[in-house]
Amino acid sequence: xxxxxxxxxxVAARDALRCGEIxxxxxxxxxLERINTVEPEVRALLTVTAERARAEAALAETRLAAGERxxxxxxxxxxxxxxxxxxxxxxxxxxxxxxxxxxxxxxxVERLQQAGAVLVGKSxxxxxxxxxxxxxxxxxPTHNPWDLAxxxxxxxxxxxxxxxxxxxxxxxxxxxxxxxxxxASFTGTCGLKPTYGRVxxxxxxxxxxxxxxxxxxxxxxxxxxxxxxxxxxxxxxxxTTSARPVPDYEAALTGDVRGLRIGVPREYFPDELNPAVxxxxxxxxxxxxxxxxxxxxxxLPHSRYAVATYYLLAPAEASSNLARYDGVRFGLRVADPHxxxxxMYQRTRDAGFGAEVKRxxxxxxxxxxxxxxxxxxxxxxxxxxxxRQDFETAFQSCDLLLAPTGATTAFxxxxxxxDPLAMYLSDVFTIAANLAGIPGLSVPCGFDSKLLPIGLQxxxxxxxxxxxxxxxxxxxxxxxxxxxxxxxxxxxxxx
Amino acid sequence: MxxxxxxxxxxxxxxxxxxxxxxxxxxxADLESxxxxxxxxxxxxxxxxGPGVEGLPxxxxxxxxxxxxxxxxxxxxxxxxxxxxxxxxxxxxxxVLD
Numbered sequence: 001x002x003x004x005x006x007x008x009x010x011v012a013a014r015d016a017l018r019c020g021e022i023x024x025x026x027x028x029x030x031x032l033e034r035i036n037t038v039e040p041e042v043r044a045l046l047t048v049t050a051e052r053a054r055a056e057a058a059l060a061e062t063r064l065a066a067g068e069r070x071x072x073x074x075x076x077x078x079x080x081x082x083x084x085x086x087x088x089x090x091x092x093x094x095x096x097x098x099x100x101x102x103x104x105x106x107x108x109v110e111r112l113q114q115a116g117a118v119l120v121g122k123s124x125x126x127x128x129x130x131x132x133x134x135x136x137x138x139x140x141p142t143h144n145p146w147d148l149a150x151x152x153x154x155x156x157x158x159x160x161x162x163x164x165x166x167x168x169x170x171x172x173x174x175x176x177x178x179x180x181x182x183x184a185s186f187t188g189t190c191g192l193k194p195t196y197g198r199v200x201x202x203x204x205x206x207x208x209x210x211x212x213x214x215x216x217x218x219x220x221x222x223x224x225x226x227x228x229x230x231x232x233x234x235x236x237x238x239x240t241t242s243a244r245p246v247p248d249y250e251a252a253l254t255g256d257v258r259g260l261r262i263g264v265p266r267e268y269f270p271d272e273l274n275p276a277v278x279x280x281x282x283x284x285x286x287x288x289x290x291x292x293x294x295x296x297x298x299x300l301p302h303s304r305y306a307v308a309t310y311y312l313l314a315p316a317e318a319s320s321n322l323a324r325y326d327g328v329r330f331g332l333r334v335a336d337p338h339x340x341x342x343x344m345y346q347r348t349r350d351a352g353f354g355a356e357v358k359r360x361x362x363x364x365x366x367x368x369x370x371x372x373x374x375x376x377x378x379x380x381x382x383x384x385x386x387x388r389q390d391f392e393t394a395f396q397s398c399d400l401l402l403a404p405t406g407a408t409t410a411f412x413x414x415x416x417x418x419d420p421l422a423m424y425l426s427d428v429f430t431i432a433a434n435l436a437g438i439p440g441l442s443v444p445c446g447f448d449s450k451l452l453p454i455g456l457q458x459x460x461x462x463x464x465x466x467x468x469x470x471x472x473x474x475x476x477x478x479x480x481x482x483x484x485x486x487x488x489x490x491x492x493x494x495x
Numbered sequence: 496m497x498x499x500x501x502x503x504x505x506x507x508x509x510x511x512x513x514x515x516x517x518x519x520x521x522x523x524a525d526l527e528s529x530x531x532x533x534x535x536x537x538x539x540x541x542x543x544x545g546p547g548v549e550g551l552p553x554x555x556x557x558x559x560x561x562x563x564x565x566x567x568x569x570x571x572x573x574x575x576x577x578x579x580x581x582x583x584x585x586x587x588x589x590x591v592l593d
Binding site: 100308333345424 | 502503505506507509510511512513514515518521522525526528529530532533535536537539541556558559571572574575576577578586588589590591
């Protein structure tokens with residue numbers, strides 16, 4: 001049976017499931033049907049877990065019938081394929097883990113299951129989350145549902161595209177330098193990178209451990225609040241997780257932004273900023289001011305050093321984290337019969353890693369190597385402190401910051417692949433939040449002349465996700481940018 | 496900053512990364528371009544000492560109790576290994592010592 005239940009937002013679906021208006025199995029089937037229709041063109045998913053989805057939906061129906069009110073009971077979700085799922089292959093977008101089936105679940109997966117979520121698939125990504133366009137996946141790029149010739153952004157591009165194409169109600173992504181926010185911006189979805197320490201990374205394949213965070217990609221701020229409430233919290237298996245209590249993020253969505261001081265950092269509005277992006281972001285600010293917020297001009301003077309700092313620190317950490325992929329205990333092994341151990345390592349890693357992963361491993365090894373450590377790694381660590389201090393200073397005069405998420409809208413597939421540095425600069429507005437550890441959120445705030453979505457970025461104080469969600473939700477009460485549907489879906493329906 | 500092919504070979508060896516010849520040339524040019532960009536940091540004079548501890552959560556890392564607990568059992572982990580010994584008890588690797 002074909003139905004359009006997959007069009008329901010997470011919150012709407014949850015309410016309809018609770019009062020028995022719709023069935024979890026029908027909702028799951030609707031998503032699976034949508035996946036079948038759009039996946040040949042969008043390619044957001046590396047694995048579709050149809051049987052598991054049906055089993056979990058049946059279980060959710062039983063729990064609902066018993067009167068349970070699990071926060072995500074029966075809600076179809078997609079997980080970035082960087083998150084370990086017991087019994088479901090987890091590739092990290094890499095040949096080196098192409099056939100790896102984890103023997104355990106990530107902490108966030110356990111929490112989602114507990115809450116009753118229904119897994120429909122694992123999403124495509126830049127290999128080991130290294131990229132801004134999804135073109136670094138070993139399994140081919142995901143296409144942007146708004147324009148199939150464009151990238152969905154990266155590295156959580158598969159998760160964002162799946163949400164935009166209504167293949168699921170919500171997805172998890174990860175954000176090390178903008179990998180949730182940039183894809184959300186490019187696909188017209190809502191993406192939240194929580195504070196460093198808010199969500200456990202147990203079971204997440206590590207890229208840059210001092211920067212990585214897991215967060216939701218959804219169609220609205222209210223949906224993101226529902227998911228964050230489930231996945232946030234302390235986990236003894238990730239010692240960086242905070243013991244702070246997890247607030248009720250949905251209760252924070254009051255629509256009230258009166259008196260909220262919104263900082264506008266001048267460094268995020270350079271002269272060369274795309275005019276459509278500037279216009280849309282300024283419009284969003286005007287709407288919030290109309291609701292009673294107060295704009296404040298602020299400065300983050302070390303912003304121009306953030307990308308350079310990131311591209312020393314993140315590769316340095318990656319070069320260490322990815323040492324584990326050596327062909328010994330799991331994943332790919334490539335060896336000739338007469339290879340010694342070193343030759344086996346080298347051959348395995350040459351065959352298993354793609355170009356961008358090799359580039360970052362070499363860059364990071366360089367930054368940490370004898371003779372260069374002080375000039376590169378140490379200098380970058382100290383610059384990171386300055387970037388963080390910028391935010392501490394700014395938050396003395398405002399409650400959150402408002403800026404564009406990306407300097408442009410989605411670019412064409414292939415447009416930036418020849419020049420790694422041009423690709424790195426895609427993250428110019430998102431990287432500083434990771435360096436400082438603060439939460440950041442992207443919500444749609446308009447479209448450019450090519451009808452591609454524009455993202456508004458909100459950055460908050462440490463552990464103040466509630467203010468970001470409340471502000472984004474207030475904006476969404478007055479606008480319908482987040483309700484627009486990619487033209488692809490209309491085409492798909494008429495077939 | 497000038498990067499030579501020998502530099503590339505050196506860090507590739509440190510990183511246990513085998514590289515095809517054309518990759519070496521491409522990566523040399525990429526590294527030179529990226530390191531040229533990050534040289535931007537040189538213009539910053541940073542007073543004070545030490546790197547500072549960044550990348551820690553706002554309220555520090557948690558310590559947990561030092562308890563004996565069950566870890567991944569070998570029979571769960573070994574099936575994912577590329578090669579194990581005949582009885583399936585150990586990871587098998589090429590000869591390490593002559």
